[in-house]
Amino acid sequence: MGSIHRGRKQYLYFILFVLPALFFVLLATDIPFVLNMVYSLFEWNGISKSATFVGLQNFVKVFHDKLFWKSFLFTMRYTVYYVILVNILSLFVALQLWKNTFASKVGRTLYYVPHIISLTAISLVWQFILGPIFSGFYDITGIPFFHYSWLGRPKLTFIIILVMTIWQNIGFYMVNYIAGIITIPRELVEAAVIDGANSKQCFMKVMLPLMVPSLSICILLSMMFGLKLFDIIMVFTQGGPVNSTISVSFNIYKEAFSANHYGLATAKSLFFVAVVLCITGVLFQLRKKWEVEM
Numbered sequence: 327m328g329s330i331h332r333g334r335k336q337y338l339y340f341i342l343f344v345l346p347a348l349f350f351v352l353l354a355t356d357i358p359f360v361l362n363m364v365y366s367l368f369e370w371n372g373i374s375k376s377a378t379f380v381g382l383q384n385f386v387k388v389f390h391d392k393l394f395w396k397s398f399l400f401t402m403r404y405t406v407y408y409v410i411l412v413n414i415l416s417l418f419v420a421l422q423l424w425k426n427t428f429a430s431k432v433g434r435t436l437y438y439v440p441h442i443i444s445l446t447a448i449s450l451v452w453q454f455i456l457g458p459i460f461s462g463f464y465d466i467t468g469i470p471f472f473h474y475s476w477l478g479r480p481k482l483t484f485i486i487i488l489v490m491t492i493w494q495n496i497g498f499y500m501v502n503y504i505a506g507i508i509t510i511p512r513e514l515v516e517a518a519v520i521d522g523a524n525s526k527q528c529f530m531k532v533m534l535p536l537m538v539p540s541l542s543i544c545i546l547l548s549m550m551f552g553l554k555l556f557d558i559i560m561v562f563t564q565g566g567p568v569n570s571t572i573s574v575s576f577n578i579y580k581e582a583f584s585a586n587h588y589g590l591a592t593a594k595s596l597f598f599v600a601v602v603l604c605i606t607g608v609l610f611q612l613r614k615k616w617e618v619e620m
Contacts, residue, residue, distance in 0.1 A: 365592040372588035384593035393569060394594060397577040400484075400570070405552030407488055412548050413541070416496045420503035421529070434504070438497030448494055449561035452486070480570035483563060487571060490558065495551065499544045506540030507533065542613040549609065553602055574598050 366384050370377035388394060419437060423430040440448065456476045464472035477483050510533055518532045534541075556575035559565060565572035565580075572580075578598070582591035 362592045362596060365589055366596055368589045369587075370589045371586040372582060373586070377589070380589070384590045385597065387590055388593050388597050391594075393572065394574070394577055396569060397572040397574050398598075400572060401553060401555065401574045404484070404488065404555060404573070405549060408491060408552040409545060409548045411488070412492045412495055412499060413544055415492065416499035416544070417503050419496065420500045420507060423500070424504045424507045434497070434500065437500055440494045440496075441498045443494070445491070445494060445557045446561050448490060449558050452490055453562055456486075477563060478567055480567055483567060483571055487558060487562065490562075491551075491555075495548070499548065502540055502544050502547075503537070506537040510536045538613070542609075546606070546609060549605070550602075553598075553605075 365377075367379060367381055368377040369380045369384070419433075423433045423437070460472040460474075460476070463469070476486060514532050514536075515528055518528045523531065554575055555573040556579065559571055559573050559576045560579070563571045565576055574594070578591050578594050581587050581594060
């Protein structure tokens with residue numbers, strides 16, 4: 327009886343410790359998500375007390391909204407380029423700086439510093455560089471390079487956004503890859519070298535298969551970053567030029583808080599959540615397949 331009583335007491339303590347956290351999780355995530363599902367069925371401006379029930383009409387509007395699909399294509403294109411480039415570059419940097427030397431420590435610090443700065447601050451700095459600073463250099467030197475319309479061309483603006491975000495985050499993924507490299511037993515690499523493997527073969531046949539956990543985590547995190555791109559668009563381009571850099575998150579924000587179409591905005595967000603969940607599911611399946619093959 328005493329052991330049963332102790333078990334119930336421990337179970338009660340467990341519930342008491344978990345309940346506050348569970349309450350805040352429900353309050354911050356689950357309840358708003360359910361409310362969004364309800365709001366998506368109404369035509370509502372987010373302010374008034376009255377709302378008109380429209381059923382699935384908001385979801386029908388999503389599929390006919392050209393600007394939303396333009397932002398969707400921009401977000402997907404940006405995410406693909408970002409995931410590929412930031413992971414390749416950060417893995418390359420990690421392979422150069424993983425050793426515990428003074429130069430490597432300095433290099434890791436320099437690469438990681440931009441990550442601790444918010445994208446909002448970075449956007450303002452780059453905006454200042456491409457605007458007043460370059461204009462000042464042009465006035466002094468007369469070099470046409472400094473007078474170029476950096477944010478006036480859609481393709482160039484896309485490249486600048488890509489460069490900014492890669493520069494800011496490369497240090498974060500580098501640290502994750504270095505952690506993966508450090509866990510690889512040196513004996514395996516040394517055995518491969520003794521067997522005659524060159525640097526490329528050691529990396530492809532020994533190191534890369536053992537870095538699948540780090541790779542999958544970095545790919546997933548970079549994909550999430552790309553899909554939820556918002557702050558840099560909000561501060562740096564405002565979706566311009568000619569709506570060429572509107573991300574899905576920014577489009578939803580404008581729909582809800584500028585156009586006051588709260589019901590339509592929630593329908594867009596739910597549709598995009600479904601797309602993200604599908605992509606994440608596919609990625610996890612590929613990870614399992616990759617782990618088996620390697």
